Amino acid sequence: MDLRYPIGSFAVDSEFNAEKRAACVVDIEEAPKVLEEAVTGLSDSQLATPYRPGGWTIHQVVHHVADSHMNGLVRFKLALTEDSPPIKLYSQPKWAELADVQLTPIAISLTLLRSLHAKWLAILGAMQPQDFAKTVQHPEQGSLTLDVNVQLYAWHGKHHAAHITSLRDREGWW
Numbered sequence: 123m124d125l126r127y128p129i130g131s132f133a134v135d136s137e138f139n140a141e142k143r144a145a146c147v148v149d150i151e152e153a154p155k156v157l158e159e160a161v162t163g164l165s166d167s168q169l170a171t172p173y174r175p176g177g178w179t180i181h182q183v184v185h186h187v188a189d190s191h192m193n194g195l196v197r198f199k200l201a202l203t204e205d206s207p208p209i210k211l212y213s214q215p216k217w218a219e220l221a222d223v224q225l226t227p228i229a230i231s232l233t234l235l236r237s238l239h240a241k242w243l244a245i246l247g248a249m250q251p252q253d254f255a256k257t258v259q260h261p262e263q264g265s266l267t268l269d270v271n272v273q274l275y276a277w278h279g280k281h282h283a284a285h286i287t288s289l290r291d292r293e294g295w296w
Contacts, residue, residue, distance in 0.1 A: 125174035128284035132277045134270055140251065143269065146276035147246050153279030154235040157187055160286040161228060168295060169228065173285040178218055180286050185223040186214060187282050188231035188238070194275045195242045201256040201268050202245070208259045246272070 135142060161169070161184060169181040178186065193212065200207040217223065222230075254269040290296055 123288070125177070125285075125288070127281070128288040129277070129281055132274055132281070135273055138269055138273065143254065143272060146272045147243070149276035149280060150239065150246065150272070151243055153187075153191070153276075153283070154232065154239050156279060156283045157184065157235065157286075158232050160283045160290070161232075164290075164295065168293075171289065171293075173289045177285070180289070181228055182218045182223055183282050183285055184228040185226075185231045186218055187279065188234045189217055189223075190214070190278060191235060191242070191275065192238055194271065194278075195238055195245075197258050197271060198242065198245055198268060201258045201271075202249070202253060206257045206259055206265065208261070211261055 161180060164180065170179050172179050173183060189212075193209075197209050200209065249268075254272065255267055257265045257267050258271070260266050
């Protein structure tokens with residue numbers, strides 16, 4: 123197994139439909155709970171363990187998910203209120219080194235994730251099918267629909283939770 127991609131790398135589903143979209147929305151809804159369950163009971167030294175050699179610590183992974191999903195929510199809001207707006211990239215490795223990651227407990231980001239997902243779900247629940255065709259302009263990937271983004275963030279939450287649970291499995295931390 124590739125420790126970087128314990129559930130496989132992200133791939134856009136070319137046969138995406140309303141039923142699959144609904145399943146992705148459920149994954150987004152459950153992501154905060156799944157991540158919280160993945161870290162429950164871990165000690166500070168376990169949280170300071172990289173999920174793979176050369177990878178982020180579990181502590182950094184939790185904060186990263188909150189940071190990434192904040193950006194995801196903003197991307198949805200931009201796409202719904204502007205005509206194919208450009209989105210800004212950010213240096214994920216540099217963000218993982220900032221004080222809000224290094225000096226705050228993961229409980230801060232777990233709470234943030236629950237709150238921002240509640241807002242995100244309100245938006246997702248109010249979207250009409252045609253809204254998922256709206257786009258953002260990614261500086262490297264070009265035009266991305268909200269359907270692609272819903273797939274990406276559904277995968278992203280599971281991907282990082284699996285980093286943690288696969289490490290727990292390898293180390294016997296259950």
